[in-house]
Amino acid sequence: MQRLKIRELLHWSSRSLVNSSSPDIDAWALLKFVLQVDDAWLIANEQTPIDPQHEARIRKLVDFRNSGVPVAYLTNSRQFWSKDLHVNSRVLVPRPETETLVEAVLNTARSFLSPTILELGTGSGAIAIALSTEIPHAEITATDLSRDALAIAKINLGRHNCANVKLMEADWFSGLEGRKFHLICSNPPYIARNDPHLEAPELQHEPESALVSGEDGLDAIRQIVSESSGYLHPGGWLVLEHAYDQAMQVQSIMNNARFVDVHSEKDLMDHDRVSLGRRPE
Known part of the structure; x- marks a missing residue:
């Protein structure tokens, strides 16, 4: 079975986040979190096939996000005053x-x-x-x-x-x-x-x-x-x-x-x- 590329999974995640007011931003944040990469890496590697385990985890996080769980709780991270903060519920x-x-x-x-x-x-x-x-x-x-x-x-x-x-x-x-x-x-x-x-x-x-x-x-x-x-x-x-x-x-x-x-x-x-x-x- 052919693996999805990062760009394709980003597109799927964004379209699937039907309850989000910022689906593109949320999809980007979730993918960065699962892959543990930064913006530059994600941009440079959008044609890279994604590991099935990572794909499954992202799909699960998308489901949680659609249920209303804030992205900050899913990633345990929030930016404030240019500082990365650990957050949870x-x-x-x-x-x-x-x-x-x-x-x-x-x-x-x-x-x-x-x-x-x-x-x-x-x-x-x-x-x-x-x-x-x-x-x-x-x-x-x-x-x-x-x-x-x-x-x-x-x-x-x-x-x-x-x-x-x-x-x-x-x-x-x-x-x-x-x-x-x-x-x-x-x-x-x-x-x-x-x-x-x-x-x-x-x-x-x-x-x-x-x-x-x-x-x-x-x-x-x-x-x-x-x-x-x-x-x-x-x-x-x-x-x-x-x-x-x-x-x-x-x-x-x-x-x-x-x-x-x-x-x-x-x-x-x-x-x-x-x-x-x-x-x-």
Whole structure:
């Protein structure tokens, strides 16, 4: 029996990924993962016949992808801030829009000579790793309630040599009493409990605790905002990611908590994705 060539299997995979919004990209990523090769090799060897065992594995992964399993979970890999991160179903898949949060923290961090930064709900460690890379002189504490998530974050911190990041098991601010930070940031859960978007196949494979926060999606944000002033230095900043349509609500929550200079930053899709405010001096 004649073996399929790499190009033919890529074409089949792309056509078969009927539930994917980016079938060509997904097929390419799955083939790279199974063959353990890079883009250049795949381009140069598209006429190479593929081993039947590799073909069978790719076909199986295509089936999993069609059932809604994110590519990041199938390959245990996700790019964020040009860093390759280890991920699995214990953590939320890092999204490109969260880089807006990183940019906002970096912009505010310039105000401090040696910033101390607290990240709440670190998950895979994506945000902390990005900040560590850009501000190696910062002292960063990254917390999560999930021990499974912290185990993934530990792998990623080690992979990227983030010696200035300390991981800590905590439910938001628990265990941090008496400590003060120049910056507090978080990408907390912000989806409403009955939001129809939760029916999306991919979201059903991600940890619900990292997605859902009460009836209107703002329970975690309210708690973080209400408690954060006690953990910020005067003049320190709180930076929060939220849904594309929550900016006005989050700004109102921050204003009511007596934060100043409250405003929002847009993501690459021109949505108000991150809101921030400063504790008065």
